[in-house]
Amino acid sequence: MKTVYLDHAATTYVREEVLEAMLPYFAEKYGNPSSIHHVGRSSKAVMDDCRERVAQLLKVKPSEVIFTGGGSEADNLAIKGHAWAMKNKGNHIITSQIEHHAVLHTVQWLEKQGFTATYLPVDHYGQVSPDDLEDAITDKTILVTIMASNNECGTVEDISKLSAVCDKYGVTFHTDAVQSVGYYDLGLDNDPIDMLSFSAHKFYGPKGVGALFVRSGTRLEPLIHGGAQERSLRAGTENIAGMVGLARAMEIAYEEMPKAVPRLRGLRDRLIEGVLSDIPDTGLNGHPTERLPHNANLYFARIEGEGILLKLDMAGICASSGSACTSGSLEPSHVLAAMGIDTMLIHGSIRFSLGHRTTSEDIEYVLEQLPPIVENLREMSAL
Numbered sequence: 001m002k003t004v005y006l007d008h009a010a011t012t013y014v015r016e017e018v019l020e021a022m023l024p025y026f027a028e029k030y031g032n033p034s035s036i037h038h039v040g041r042s043s044k045a046v047m048d049d050c051r052e053r054v055a056q057l058l059k060v061k062p063s064e065v066i067f068t069g070g071g072s073e074a075d076n077l078a079i080k081g082h083a084w085a086m087k088n089k090g091n092h093i094i095t096s097q098i099e100h101h102a103v104l105h106t107v108q109w110l111e112k113q114g115f116t117a118t119y120l121p122v123d124h125y126g127q128v129s130p131d132d133l134e135d136a137i138t139d140k141t142i143l144v145t146i147m148a149s150n151n152e153c154g155t156v157e158d159i160s161k162l163s164a165v166c167d168k169y170g171v172t173f174h175t176d177a178v179q180s181v182g183y184y185d186l187g188l189d190n191d192p193i194d195m196l197s198f199s200a201h202k203f204y205g206p207k208g209v210g211a212l213f214v215r216s217g218t219r220l221e222p223l224i225h226g227g228a229q230e231r232s233l234r235a236g237t238e239n240i241a242g243m244v245g246l247a248r249a250m251e252i253a254y255e256e257m258p259k260a261v262p263r264l265r266g267l268r269d270r271l272i273e274g275v276l277s278d279i280p281d282t283g284l285n286g287h288p289t290e291r292l293p294h295n296a297n298l299y300f301a302r303i304e305g306e307g308i309l310l311k312l313d314m315a316g317i318c319a320s321s322g323s324a325c326t327s328g329s330l331e332p333s334h335v336l337a338a339m340g341i342d343t344m345l346i347h348g349s350i351r352f353s354l355g356h357r358t359t360s361e362d363i364e365y366v367l368e369q370l371p372p373i374v375e376n377l378r379e380m381s382a383l
C-alpha cells in the first residue's frame with residue numbers, strides 16, 4: 001500500500017540533499033569547535049558558516065542566531081530566559097490562548113514562579129487583535145510572546161502589527177515561528193521583532209536542532225549553564241551536523257519558496273474545495289486566506305476525528321487531529337476551542353498538512369477515500 005503523508009506540520013523527513021550535507025559531520029569531520037587544533041578549528045569554521053547563512057536568510061546578524069536543541073528549547077530559552085533577566089523590571093507576560101504547548105506550558109510554569117500572565121483571546125479565525133494586545137500591556141509587562149502562525153488551524157498572525165504595538169511601549173516581542181519558517185518571509189529586517197524561534201524538522205531538516213533569533217540588546221539568562229558556547233546562552237558541545245542540516249534545509253526552503261508555496265496552495269485549495277463540495281456538513285477551520293499554504297484543517301460534523309484518522313490510516317493516509325502533542329488525549333483542541341468552535345465540531349476536526357513530495361494524485365486519492373469513510377462513520381454513529 002502506498003503512503004500518503006499529510007502530516008508535515010508534525011514533522012518532515014530529512015531531504016536527500018540535507019542528509020548528504022550532514023553525513024561528513026558524524027565520522028569524518030567530528031572536531032569540537034572549542035579545540036585549538038586544526039580538527040577543532042575546521043568545525044568552528046563550519047559552525048560560523050552555518051550561522052552566517054542562517055542569519056543572511058533571516059536578514060539579521062550572525063551574532064543574533066543562537067542554535068538550540070529544537071523549537072521547544074528555543075521557546076523556553078526566549079521566554080524563561082527573558083523573564084529571569086527582566087524580573088527586576090516587571091513580572092507580567094502576555095501570550096495568546098492558541099500557542100503551542102512549548103509556549104503555553106512555559107508561561108504557566110513561570111506563573112508558579114511568581115510571574116503573572118495574560119492569555120489573549122482570538123477571533124473565530126484564530127487571529128489575535130493588536131488592540132487587545134495594546135489594552136493588555138501594563139507598566140509591569142516585560143514580554144509578549146505570540147506565535148507567527150498556528151500549527152493546528154494554520155492561521156497566520158499579523159506579527160508586524162503585534163510587534164509594532166510592543167515597540168510603542170518598549171516591551172520585548174517574541175514569536176514562535178516554528179510553522180512559518182520556509183513558507184514566507186518573516187520581516188526581521190523591517191519589524192521590531194526581538195526574538196523568533198524555529199526548528200529544522202519542520203522544514204526537511206533533522207529533529208533536535210533549532211534556533212532562536214535574539215536581537216542585539218535583548219537580555220537573556222541561559223537555561224543550560226556550563227561552557228561559553230552560543231554566547232554563553234547554551235552550554236554544551238555544539239551539534240555541528242545538526243547546524244549543517246538546519247542551514248542547508250533552510251537554504252533549500254528559501255530557494256524553493258517562490259515555486260513551492262503556490263504549488264502547495266493549489267493542492268491545498270483543491271483538497272479543501274473537494275471536501276467541501278463532495279462531503280456534506282463539512283467546513284474549514286481557521287482563516288480562509290491568511291493561512292499557511294500547506295495547511296487544511298477541516299471539520300466533519302457528527303463524527304469523531306479519531307475514527308476518520310484510523311480509517312484513513314488503513315488506506316495509507318497520514319493526517320492528524322489537533323497537534324501531535326495532544327492527539328492521543330481526549331481533550332478537545334485548546335486552539336479550536338479558543339476560536340469558539342463548537343465542541344462537537346472540534347472532535348470531528350482533522351488537520352491535513354501537505355509537503356514537498358505531495359502530488360495532485362495524492363490529493364485525488366484522499367478525495368476518493370474520504371467520502372465513503374465519512375458516510376460509513378456517520379451511519380455507525382447514527383445507530
Ligand SMILES: *Cc1c(COP(=O)(O)O)cnc(C)c1O
Nearest residue numbers: 070071072100102151178179199
Ligand atoms: C513543532 C512545534 C514546536 C516544537 O518544536 P520542536 O522542534 O518539536 O521542539 C513549537 N511550536 C510550534 C508552533 C510547533 O509547530
